[in-house]
Amino acid sequence: AQTVTQSQPEMSVQEAETVTLSCTYDTSENNYYLFWYKQPPSRQMILVIRQEAYKQQNATENRFSVNFQKAAKSFSLKISDSQLGDTAMYFCAFTPQGGSEKLVFGKGTKLTVNP
Amino acid sequence: SQTIHQWPATLVQPVGSPLSLECTVEGTSNPNLYWYRQAAGRGLQLLFYSVGIGQISSEVPQNLSASRPQDRQFILSSKKLLLSDSGFYLCAWSLGSGRNQPQHFGDGTRLSIL
Numbered sequence: 001a002q003t004v005t006q007s008q009p010e011m012s013v014q015e016a017e018t019v020t021l022s023c024t025y026d027t028s029e030n031n032y033y034l035f036w037y038k039q040p041p042s043r044q045m046i047l048v049i050r051q052e053a054y055k056q057q058n059a060t061e062n063r064f065s066v067n068f069q070k071a072a073k074s075f076s077l078k079i080s081d082s083q084l085g086d087t088a089m090y091f092c093a094f095t096p097q098g099g100s101e102k103l104v105f106g107k108g109t110k111l112t113v114n115p
Numbered sequence: 116s117q118t119i120h121q122w123p124a125t126l127v128q129p130v131g132s133p134l135s136l137e138c139t140v141e142g143t144s145n146p147n148l149y150w151y152r153q154a155a156g157r158g159l160q161l162l163f164y165s166v167g168i169g170q171i172s173s174e175v176p177q178n179l180s181a182s183r184p185q186d187r188q189f190i191l192s193s194k195k196l197l198l199s200d201s202g203f204y205l206c207a208w209s210l211g212s213g214r215n216q217p218q219h220f221g222d223g224t225r226l227s228i229l
Contacts, residue, residue: 004158035217045159045205045220091158102174103149103218107158 002027004092006106013082014114020067021077021109023092029053033095034068034075035103040088048090051075082113117142121206121221129229134179134193136224138206141187146208148189149218150181153203165189201228 004025013019025034036048051059051068058066063083067076075094079086092106121138128134140146147166151159161174163181171181178197182190189206203225207218 037220043203043223043225045207045223047217047219050217102161102164103159105158105160 002029002094002104004094004104004106006090006092006109008109009107010110010112012112012114013079015082015084017082018078018080019082019111021079021090021092021111023075023077023106025073025075025092025094025104025106027073027094034066035093035095036064036066036075036077037091037093037105038086038088039091039108040085045091049077079111084113084115087111087113117208117219119206119208119219119221121224123224124222125225125227127227127229128196130198131195134191134196134200134226136191136204136206136226138189138191138221139187140208143187143208143210145186146210147218148183148187149207149209150189150191151205151207153205153223155202159205163191196228198228201226 006023032053034051038046038048049059049061049064049066051066058068063080065078089108089110091108093103095103118141149164150162152162153159163171163173165171165183168183168186179193203223205223206221209218210216
């Protein structure tokens with residue numbers, strides 16, 4: 001079965017500091033795509049960053065970066081210089097290459113940025 | 116640019132009543148369309164997806180159904196709602212080609228069953 005595990009239900013960080021959210025996944029596929037989505041209190045799901053499994057270079061998007069460890073099936077999200085607007089639920093997800101373009105989501109990590 | 120519209124934003128329905136949630140996408144053709152449900156404190160569960168008009172795949176057996184009468188319209192329905200149907204429903208779209216294409220979500224519908 002293809003699953004995504006986010007082991008941290010809740011985390012908090014002080015404004016301007018760095019925080020890392022963990023994500024592990026289980027798949028027998030060799031190529032797939034990984035995503036982090038953010039869901040603020042407004043409930044809209046917003047794409048934060050994505051990574052293609054065949055690329056060794058970690059994706060970066062402004063203050064957001066990932067640490068992709070394919071052998072360990074780990075895909076953590078690092079948020080640098082945390083801002084109050086980063087307060088949200090963060091979901092890790094992946095879509096395998098085979099089959100349809102379905103996303104498999106983790107249960108999420110609730111991140112609170114404190115002033 | 117592409118946009119996705121989902122309505123209503125909130126809905127309160129009695130048990131046993133019918134349901135119709137609508138989702139439309141603008142600015143693209145032949146998108147993949149998805150319906151998700153998010154229960155309180157949980158992640159997203161894929162309910163249905165569609166790769167074209169009239170093509171619906173169901174992920175979990177349930178009380179709900181989906182239809183795609185037009186290329187950019189996706190409807191989630193039920194003939195008789197159950198208490199367990201309460202939750203937050205999200206519609207999403209992605210480009211039809213390439214599995215690296217991210218999904219883009221609507222603002223969601225909060226459904227409460229009384």
